Amino acid sequence: MTKTYVNRAPQDTRGSWLTYVGLSLVLLFSAFPVYWMFVISTSTDEAVAQIPPSVLPGGEFWTNANEVFTLNEVFFAASLINSVIVSSVITLSTLFFCSLAGFAFAKLRFRGRNALLVVVVLTLTVPSQLGIVALYIVMGKLGWNGSLLAVIAPGLVSAFGVFYMRQFIAHAVPDELVESARIDGALNLRVYWNIVLPAIRPALAVLGLLTFVMAWNDFQWPLIQLNGTDFPTSMVALSDLASGNYVIYRRVLAGAFIATVPLIVLLLIGGRQIVRGIMEGAVKS
């Protein structure tokens, strides 16, 4: 028994049943809050207050969801649409601008390229959240405060996106391919569109998924911008629902669950890509 590990690297060790028990516990710990969110969103007030707590879903989901959507103080349906708009615009723009810049940094020669790339890498380390006060003033000067535009604008590009795209394009697109296309007379924009974009689809999927998740879950900046307006994002709407003296949890959690569903769907569709993206060093900005 004590000798089983000899001459084995961990990668070669077959998971014993204990490994599986351990991982199952981890998975239970990961999934339980989300599951419980669902349970409460399907329960009645009495079931929420019950001791010991009920861990099985009730049948009230549609009642609770309906209440969230018909509330007059909080525009929940509109907030979901806003979240879709904000996250989609940010994702598409990040993918386009970052892959374009990544292509230039990876494959084109121009004066100052290395210095500018250093600037990109340096800005990776800047926690831009610390500039929110000044960012708010900037948005004020532009006249955008309180609008979706102010929420979207800071997310349109990311330094991480440029760096990630540069790394991927440098490896995934052969120089010869770019050269031969140029010799055929293709302009750079055409090379980008016809050669680079199709070759980097996996990287676009990874960056797109991560960006969408981040934009959807963002809270502080949308709260500053949209608190008290008629068109918040779903995260701001949720904090509204949870404020006040008497909070109806089954209703709030129904809203929370509905706002989580799109991300669960993304995890089911693109889980493999997200995992790979993170393991390749994808980092929150």
Added chain:
Amino acid sequence: MSLTELRPASHRPAPPPKNVRTRSWLHRFDNKTAPYIFISPFFILFGIFGVFPLIFNGVVAVRNWRLDDPTLTGWAGLDNFNRLLSDEDFWNALGNTFGIFILSTVPQLLIALVIANLLNRKLRGNTFWRIGILLPYLTPVVASTLVFAIFFARDNGMANWFLSLVGFGQETPLDWRAQKWSAWIAIATMVNWKWIGYNALLYLSAMQAIPRDVYEAAAVDGAGPWRQLWRITVPMIQPVVVFTVILSTIGGLQLFNEPMMFDENPQSASGGSAHQFQTIAQLIYKVGWKDLDLGYAAAMSWALFLIILIVAGINTLLTRRIGGDR
């Protein structure tokens, strides 16, 4: 598709185009200018909305800048910073931030290490496990914190129910929000829940690059799995460990969503009845957008920036020492 074909060098001369002049001008423009056009959207947008505000923040911090009194503008010098030094709320928030930060970062990274070690074996369905532990990373903090708020409720909360099962607090259930230590533990639990899986994946990716003969040599010397983890794996993935320490320092010291949504009244940003769990990021929000004093809020975020730099620096040194010299 001719664009993608590789051609031998002899084919190089292109067929004579109709409009040689326009073409060559276009191609010169394309070679010289297009790269700058391609990178300019990033630099313009990031400049306006990322870098400039950060610098401009420094200017706002040394000015009076009140949203409720636009006439009160002008140079404030170091007033905002001086005020900071004697502001009890600030020091309280700083203490809370550090308390929660330590309670979350240390267990988070240690548990992630152990989980990564489990995942770094031949497993059935290894993608399934990896996707599973990422569920918290994708779940909106605003949503999951609401669940935890119910979990840590004083009456009818699941945490108190568990405690009562093992004989704690049957007469007087624990009010998690009321005291610093209990509120910190509750909030740290939420942070740990969210980030353990993410960090485990980062560690796992580094672990997979460790050559197996290192382990063979260690095993010959009689090192068991636990010793191998601490003496080989951890030192060999040290760069990633340093990286996660820096990341969680930056994230942990800017903690905002969890303490906000744990509050019974999230919109107040007060962090509990007596600010037991008000963090600095929360205080910045309150000073700026509830008290409408942007100048003072900017000074606070500069202070936080400096604190993050210092703590990240210390952490990096410590991690290097622990990982490298043993």
